[in-house]
Amino acid sequence: MNGRALSVALGIAALLAIVAACLLGSTPLPAGRLLAALVGGGEPGDAVVVWAIRLPRALAAFVVGAALGASGAALQGLLRNPLAEPGVLGVSASAALVATVVLYWGLAEAFPWALPLAAVGGALAATALIAAVAPRTRSVVTLVLVGVGLSSFAGALMALLMNLAPNPFSLADMVNWMMGSVANRSFADIAFAAPFIIAGLTLLFATRRGLSALTLGEEAASGIGLNLSRQRLAVVLGAGLATGGAVSMAGTIGFVGIVAPHLVRARVGHDPARSLLPSALLAGLFLVVADIGVRVLPTDSELKLGVVAALVGAPLFVLIAARRRTGA
Numbered sequence: 001m002n003g004r005a006l007s008v009a010l011g012i013a014a015l016l017a018i019v020a021a022c023l024l025g026s027t028p029l030p031a032g033r034l035l036a037a038l039v040g041g042g043e044p045g046d047a048v049v050v051w052a053i054r055l056p057r058a059l060a061a062f063v064v065g066a067a068l069g070a071s072g073a074a075l076q077g078l079l080r081n082p083l084a085e086p087g088v089l090g091v092s093a094s095a096a097l098v099a100t101v102v103l104y105w106g107l108a109e110a111f112p113w114a115l116p117l118a119a120v121g122g123a124l125a126a127t128a129l130i131a132a133v134a135p136r137t138r139s140v141v142t143l144v145l146v147g148v149g150l151s152s153f154a155g156a157l158m159a160l161l162m163n164l165a166p167n168p169f170s171l172a173d174m175v176n177w178m179m180g181s182v183a184n185r186s187f188a189d190i191a192f193a194a195p196f197i198i199a200g201l202t203l204l205f206a207t208r209r210g211l212s213a214l215t216l217g218e219e220a221a222s223g224i225g226l227n228l229s230r231q232r233l234a235v236v237l238g239a240g241l242a243t244g245g246a247v248s249m250a251g252t253i254g255f256v257g258i259v260a261p262h263l264v265r266a267r268v269g270h271d272p273a274r275s276l277l278p279s280a281l282l283a284g285l286f287l288v289v290a291d292i293g294v295r296v297l298p299t300d301s302e303l304k305l306g307v308v309a310a311l312v313g314a315p316l317f318v319l320i321a322a323r324r325r326t327g328a
Contacts, residue, residue: 010278065256065287067242069282073275098118101161181250182305249308258316290305310315
């Protein structure tokens, strides 16, 4: 299956998953009632469930997954490192940290744009640091350790803020951002994050030819006319904007950005340029399906999407790292 056919198949699967997310829940909605609610007919309660709860939530999960999947694929292409991913490299945690500061001081209520701007700023700072460190080391382990250090430091600061939370409501908001969730998201939340995610994805897709050239090595890529500084800047800005927008909407969700590109890479000839779109679609599909599971599992309290993503993604990350270590 070539890259185009794979993207079409994943796009259809993602659309079906979004439809399934509208059908399934604590109270399943029959297909006829769903169709009536989508076209403006049927019972008023069905329209509220679909348009105010289930559809925005499913779209938020897909958009967040797409942003993280494309960012992971682009960072892997830029750093020529299959272990690169916003969560592993500390980008998501840094974005969540700055967003948590905004929540702690209550700035999000006074200025709605404060949360996405803060998340994007944190993501850009972390991505810029990773991009600056990468050319100075050829060690995959060193690069991952830098990301682990960033994540640990950001996690420690977030824990400190939680410990100093002025009231239980602020504490609950910060916990949600740390664990990752798209519960109670609305079209307004998507609209706030969309400009950053769209701008980031546009930049990432604009760098596709450069990512393909980098597979030859930096010297060879420069020799055929690639401006390395401009390429790094574009990928850093794109990944930072997309990841920051995703974090502002869903909090910290890790590992999806490494697993999705890994699964599609072999099917697109190991070309990072051709992996961007299928990685985005697969990551979006994964988060929609995971969020359906979060909603329908018979638990006393709803699981967080970031927890489910980590439970699935972390073992795969370990497998990818182990296979790379053994040369597989």
